[in-house]
Structure formats: C-alpha cells, structure tokens
Amino acid sequence: MNEFSIWDILRNLGFGALWTIGLSLTAFVLGGSAGLLVLTARMSKKIWVQRAARGYIEFFQGTPLLMQLFMVFFGIALLGVDVPPWLAAALGLTLFSSAYLAEIWRGCVDSIPKGQWEASASLAMSWLEQMRHVILPQALRIAVAPTVGFSVQIVKGTAVTSIIGFAELTKTGSMLANATFQPFMVFGFVALGYFILCYPLSHYAASLERKFHGSLGSH
Amino acid sequence: MAYSFDFTAVAQYHTQLAVGVGYTLMLTAMGAVLGVAIGTLGAVVRAWRIRPFAQIFGVYVELIRNTPFIVQLFFIFFGLPALGIRLGELQAAMIAVVINLGAYSTEIIRAGIQAIPRGQIEAAGSLAMTRAQIFRHVVLQPALQKVWPALSSQIVIVMLGTSVCSQIAAEELTFAANFIQSRNFRAFETYIVVALIYLLLSIGVRALLNQIGRRFVVKRRGA
Numbered sequence: 001m002n003e004f005s006i007w008d009i010l011r012n013l014g015f016g017a018l019w020t021i022g023l024s025l026t027a028f029v030l031g032g033s034a035g036l037l038v039l040t041a042r043m044s045k046k047i048w049v050q051r052a053a054r055g056y057i058e059f060f061q062g063t064p065l066l067m068q069l070f071m072v073f074f075g076i077a078l079l080g081v082d083v084p085p086w087l088a089a090a091l092g093l094t095l096f097s098s099a100y101l102a103e104i105w106r107g108c109v110d111s112i113p114k115g116q117w118e119a120s121a122s123l124a125m126s127w128l129e130q131m132r133h134v135i136l137p138q139a140l141r142i143a144v145a146p147t148v149g150f151s152v153q154i155v156k157g158t159a160v161t162s163i164i165g166f167a168e169l170t171k172t173g174s175m176l177a178n179a180t181f182q183p184f185m186v187f188g189f190v191a192l193g194y195f196i197l198c199y200p201l202s203h204y205a206a207s208l209e210r211k212f213h214g215s216l217g218s219h
Numbered sequence: 220m221a222y223s224f225d226f227t228a229v230a231q232y233h234t235q236l237a238v239g240v241g242y243t244l245m246l247t248a249m250g251a252v253l254g255v256a257i258g259t260l261g262a263v264v265r266a267w268r269i270r271p272f273a274q275i276f277g278v279y280v281e282l283i284r285n286t287p288f289i290v291q292l293f294f295i296f297f298g299l300p301a302l303g304i305r306l307g308e309l310q311a312a313m314i315a316v317v318i319n320l321g322a323y324s325t326e327i328i329r330a331g332i333q334a335i336p337r338g339q340i341e342a343a344g345s346l347a348m349t350r351a352q353i354f355r356h357v358v359l360q361p362a363l364q365k366v367w368p369a370l371s372s373q374i375v376i377v378m379l380g381t382s383v384c385s386q387i388a389a390e391e392l393t394f395a396a397n398f399i400q401s402r403n404f405r406a407f408e409t410y411i412v413v414a415l416i417y418l419l420l421s422i423g424v425r426a427l428l429n430q431i432g433r434r435f436v437v438k439r440r441g442a
Contacts, residue, residue, distance in 0.1 A: 059414075062375075062421040064382035066393060067414040074406040078222050152285065159287035163386060170290055177297060184301035187294040191286045198285035 004180045009189065016172030017193050023158045023168060024197075026090050028151055031097025038102035043109065053102070060099030065160050068092050073164050089161035089168075097154055104150060108143040109135060145212055149205035152198045159194070169193050228403040229412045232395070239395030240416065242309070246391060247378040247424065250316035254377070255370065257317065258324025259359070265325065266332040276325060283322035289383040291315050296387045312389040316377060323373045330369075331362030360436075367436050371428040375421045382417070392416065 041053035060068065069092040076083045076091075112135050120134040162171035173190035177183035261276040263269075283291065295318075296311040306314065335358055343357040363370075385393035396413040400406040 059418060062379075062418040063414040064379040064393065064417055066382045066385075067396075067410055067417060070396075070410040071407065071414060074410060078407055156287040159289045160383060162289070163383065170287065170293070173290070174293070177293075182301070183293070183297035184299070187290060187298045191282075191290050191294060194286045194290060195282065199281065202281075202285055 004176070006185075009176055009180065009182075009186060012172055012176055013169060013186075013189055013193060016167060016169040017197070019166070019168040020155065020158050020193075020197070023086070023089055023093065023161065023166070024151070024155045027093035027097050027154050027158070030090070030094040031154070032101055032147075034094055034098035035101030035105065038098050039105050039109070042102055042106055057099045057103050060096055061103065065092070065096050065157055066163060068096055069161060069164050085161070085164050085166040088164055089158070089166040093154065093157055093161065096157060097150075100150055100153070101147065104146045105139070105143055108139040108146070111142060112138050142212070145205050145208035148201060148208060152201045152205070155197050155201070156194065224408055225405060226408050226412065228405045229399060229409050232399045232402070235395040235399060236392070236413070236416065238390065239392035239413075240420065242389065242391040242394075243378065243381055243420065244424075246312055246316050246381045246384065246389075247374065249313050250320045250377050250381075251374045253317040254320025254374075255324050255328075257321030258328050261321065261325030262328035262332055262362075263354075265329045280322045280325050283319055284326070288315065288319050288377075288380045289386065291319060292383060292387060308384075308387045308389040311387060312381065312384040312391070315384075316381060319380070320373065320377045323377075324370060327366050327369045327373060328362060331364075331366035332358060334365060335362055363436050364432075367428075367432040371425060371432065374428060375424055378424060379417060379421065392420075 038053050038056060041049050042057065044050050044053070069088060072092040072095070073083055073085075073088040076088065116134055116138070117130060120130040125133065158168055159170040162168060162174065165171070167175075169190055173186050177186040180186060261280070264272040265276050265280075267273075292311065292315040295315050296306060296308065299306065339357055339361075340353060343353045348357070381391055382393040384391050385397055388394065392413060396409050400409040403409065
C-alpha cells in the first residue's frame with residue numbers, strides 16, 4: 001500500500017484538472033462551431049430544417065448529459081469501433097454545448113428589433129449580408145455575457161464524463177479517495193479545484209452583464 | 220449494418236423503469252419544494268442584506284453554483300462519514316438535490332425581489348398594509364411571478380442532473396437503466412429508451428410547473 005502525502009494528492013488532482021480544462025476548451029470551441037450551424041438551421045426559412053434544429057435542441061436540453069454520453073459511448077461501439085473515453089466525452093459534450101449555445105444565441109438574435117431586418121432588407125441586402133453587417137454585430141454584444149455564463153456549465157458538465165471513465169478532475173478524485181481513504185479531504189480539494197476554475201468565469205459573466213445593462217441605462 | 224435493434228429487450232423491464240421514474244420524480248419534487256423554500260429564505264435575507272445571514276447565503280450560493288452537482292453529491296455521500304455523518308444513498312441524493320436547488324433558487328428569486336420597484340412597497344405602506352401583508356402581496360407574489368419561468372427551467376435542469384445519483388446507487392431512473400443494460404446487454408437500446416423517458420418527464424414537469432404557475436403564482440387581477 002502506497003502512502004500518499006497531501007502533495008501527492010494535490011499533484012495528481014492537478015493533472016486531472018488539466019484534463020478538465022482541455023476537455024472544457026475542446027467542448028467550448030467545437031460546441032460553439034456546431035452551435036453556429038444549429039443556429040443557422042434553427043433560423044432557416046425551410047420549415048423542415050427549422051423543425052429538425054428545434055428537435056435537436058429539445059432533445060439535448062430535455063435529456064441528462066449522462067444519457068447523452070452513454071448513447072455516444074455505446075452508440076459508436078455498435079459500429080464495432082472501440083471508443084476511448086476521451087473521444088466519447090469530447091463528442092458528447094460538444095453535442096450538449098452546441099444545443100445550449102444555439103438556443104442562447106437564438107435568443108440574442110431574436111432580441112434584435114424587427115425593424116433592423118426590415119431596414120436592411122429594404123437596402124437590398126441578402127440574408128447573409130443582413131446577418132453579417134446588421135444583425136450579428138448587435139447580437140454578439142448581447143451574447144457575450146450569457147455565453148461566458150454557459151462556459152461555467154461546460155466546466156461543470158465535464159465532471160459527468162468521469163462516469164464513462166475519463167480521468168479528469170472528478171475521476172482522479174474518486175480514485176484518490178479510494179486509495180487514500182480520505183474522501184472528505186480529497187473531494188474537498190476537488191470541489192475547490194472546480195471553484196477555482198468556475199468562479200472567475202461566473203464573476204466575469206456577471207460583470208459583463210452589469211456593464212451591458214449599465215450601458216443600456218445610460219442611453 | 221450487422222446489428223439489429225431489439226427494443227423488446229428493454230420493454231420487459233418496465234417495472235424497474237417505473238420504479239426509477241418514481242424515484243426520479245420524488246427527488247425532483249423534494250428538491251423543488253424544499254429547494255425553493257430555502258431559496259425564498261435566502262433571497263429575502265440577501266435582498267434585504269440581513270447580517271450576517273446575507274453573507275452566509277452569499278458564500279453558500281457561490282460555492283454551490285461554481286462546483287459540479289456530482290462533486291457535491293460525492294462530498295456528501297463519501298466525504299461526510301469522516302465527520303461521523305453517515306447517510307443512506309437516497310438521503311444523500313435528496314440532501315444534495317435540495318442544497319443544489321436551494322442555491323440556484325436563492326439567486327433567481329433574489330433577482331425577482333430586487334426588481335420590485337421601491338415605490339410599490341412605499342405605496343403599500345401608505346395603504347396601511349402590515350409588513351407581513353406587504354411582504355406577501357407586494358414583494359413575494361410579484362417576485363415569484365416574475366421569475367417563475369426561470370425557476371421552472373432550473374427545476375427541470377436539476378431533475379436531469381439527478382441522473383448522476385445512480386453513481387451512489389440511489390435507485391432512480393439512470394440506476395434502472397444501468398441495471399437493465401447489465402442484464403440484457405442491449406446498452407444502446409436501453410439508454411435510448413431511458414433518454415426518451417427523461418425527455419417526456421422534462422416536457423411533463425415543465426407543463427405541470429406552468430399549470431402550477433398559472434393557478435397559484437400568477438393571480439389574475441380582480442380575482
């Protein structure tokens with residue numbers, strides 16, 4: 001039986017935290033890109049495309065992240081491919097994030113007054129031009145705060161991937177708790193690790209929101 | 220594709236699924252009632268800056284909102300026995316759900332209370348309403364009314380989150396799914412069926428909360 005010092009525990013948790021950060025960044029970048037596609041589909045003029053996007057969002061917002069991970073994990077395995085946990089984790093979280101981000105951003109686009117669409121349409125702009133020059137620049141300003149806010153959900157979501165065996169912070173914590181028989185201390189450190197990652201993001205999101213509302217108030 | 224789907228292999232376990240749904244809904248209901256009660260208390264204390272409770276609730280809210288639910292659950296179930304607090308898996312799950320939703324609803328309801336214009340409270344005071352009457356009819360009722368949609372969404376999110384309680388062997392829906400797939404070796408079918416059950420549950424719970432909101436929270440004028 002190995003003896004673990006507090007230093008050993010912290011060092012191992014640190015490695016786990018690096019995987020948490022890596023997975024969060026991957027899910028955020030890929031989920032954001034996929035989310036843009038879903039957003040475009042959601043706002044499509046073709047009814048069936050719009051419905052499909054709505055179904056996609058509804059499904060991922062209406063089922064647990066854990067179920068989504070299980071489905072990706074066991075779904076790909078059906079094709080006869082052995083799925084490493086990191087791949088299932090990254091793919092599952094990407095799908096999850098894309099649905100939420102698409103819905104958040106749709107709210108931002110919807111909040112742009114209809115007159116802006118009509119005015120730019122009367123300037124003979126195409127849909128893409130309207131988006132590019134009129135709608136998105138305004139919608140993006142509104143979208144920053146909730147998007148940063150959602151990144152906290154992504155970081156916390158990565159903890160669920162411990163269940164399919166991805167050795168991030170929570171999984172590392174579980175293994176250390178079993179090895180050291182000190183679950184109180186280990187899970188305390190794990191919680192602290194997430195807090196250190198999430199608190200600045202939450203704080204930043206809140207301050208962005210205040211700033212935005214402040215700038216609206218001063219008009 | 221060589222694989223053929225077999226959903227009857229899942230259907231024969233309908234009893235386990237029903238029990239799982241029952242526990243999931245029970246956890247959600249407990250969380251909703253007690254969590255919103257804690258949230259209301261916390262929101263009042265925070266909005267009116269009642270020392271030192273405002274600070275205590277502030278720390279509680281930040282700690283819970285910035286850590287994953289599964290870590291909170293593990294801390295309660297695996298960590299607390301070190302302090303001599305030993306909990307059954309369902310008790311631990313329940314406590315974790317209540318604590319989690321309590322923190323979120325504190326923030327949500329506080330936003331509602333702070334959005335009440337001061338003039339309304341002063342106006343109510345000038346109508347000789349008592350403090351309790353003002354709190355109930357002028358502060359709490361309109362505040363809850365305003366944030367009810369946000370609160371409903373959070374309750375649904377918490378319900379979906381309870382799926383990780385399977386990890387401490389609390390017998391909710393995901394636990395049933397894990398049990399079934401370990402018996403029939405049809406993991407993919409099992410998880411698809413259970414995911415769809417969750418989807419129906421979240422649609423149903425949302426509809427129910429809308430109903431409750433319409434009946435009790437949003438009072439019609441002149442009623």
